[in-house]
Amino acid sequence: MNGRSLTMQTAAALTGLLLSAMVADAAELKVFTSVALTTALDELAPIFEQKTGNKLTISYDLAAVQKKRILDGERADVIILTRGMMDDLAKQNKLAPGNIVNVAGTPVALAIRAGAPKPDISTADAFKQTLLSAKSISYADPAKGGLSGVVAGRAIDRLGIAEQMKSKTTLVPGAQSPDLVAKGEVELGIAQASEIVPNAGVQLVGPLPGELGSMTQFSGGIGADSASANASKALIDFLAGQEAGSHFKTKGFEPGG
Structure with missing residues (x-):
């Protein structure tokens, strides 16, 4: 056997050892997050997995549901919910010590069918007239904890048109x-911009105007019971980084915060 063959065999053996080490060190991370992040994380998860060798199992649900699961004792390595919820979990010792990292934000916005003329929602009064003129509207049921639904319901109440809107409103669970x-x-939908932008059948009109609107900031932290703190931190750092930020933008989010 010549020297070149030995060198190639040695290189192959070293590569095998490195791969074995990566597999041995690879973590399986359980992630709890809001359904609003679905389209972005479904795209970003395989990129992170390929870069690190770690495996992600992501559970999506309403943010309020996920928070309750954690408070009820369920374990997750990485938790990505609204900033306020994450602060609450930290106070109740459900997060590992360390910083809560802002990942991405998304405004509550109005959607119409693709190709339809965009209505005026530039002011509170214009938005009010658009809602009153609509034949039908839909948003998440505030009673189920949907953040955009809470904002939508509050805006309609503040505009003083709750009774007029009731008969033409369809509430959805998520x-x-x-x-x-x-x-x-339905003619109009109110949802997170991140739920509107990826849907080819609709177009984003814009955020709810002025004080009627709300920016939902999603932040990440490591679960208090995580056995993979380093891998969990790597995921949060990746999601808050520049590469992930470009993906978040295409999904209706504002990166970081």
Whole structure:
């Protein structure tokens, strides 16, 4: 056997050892997060997995539901919920000591069917007239903890048109409002911009105007019971970084915060 063959065999052996070490060190991370982040994280998860060798198991649900699961004792390595919820979890010792990191924000916004003329929502009064003129509207049921639904319901109450809107409003359990708009089942939908932008059947009109609107800031932290703190921190740092930020932008988010 010549020297070159030995060198190649040695290189192959070293590569094998390195791969074995990576597999041995690879972590399986359980992630709890809001359904609003679905489209972005479904795109980013395989990128992170390929870069690190770590495996992600992501659970999506309403942010309020995920917070309750953690408070009830369920374990997650990485938790990404609204900033206020994360602060609450930290106070109750459900997060590992360390910084809570802002990952991305998204405004509550109005959606209409793709190709339809955009209504005026530039002021509170214009938004009020747009709602009153609409034949039907949909948003997440505030009673189920949907953040955009809470904002929508509060805005309609503040505009003084709750009674007029009641008969033409369809409440949904989660992020289905843009789908109803796309199917033509309702004329307008109020949802997180991140739930509107990826849906090809709808178009984003814009955020709710002025004080009626709300920016939802999603932040990440490491679960108090995580056995993979380093890998968990690597995921949060990746999601808060520049590469992930470009993906978040295409999904209707504002990166970081």
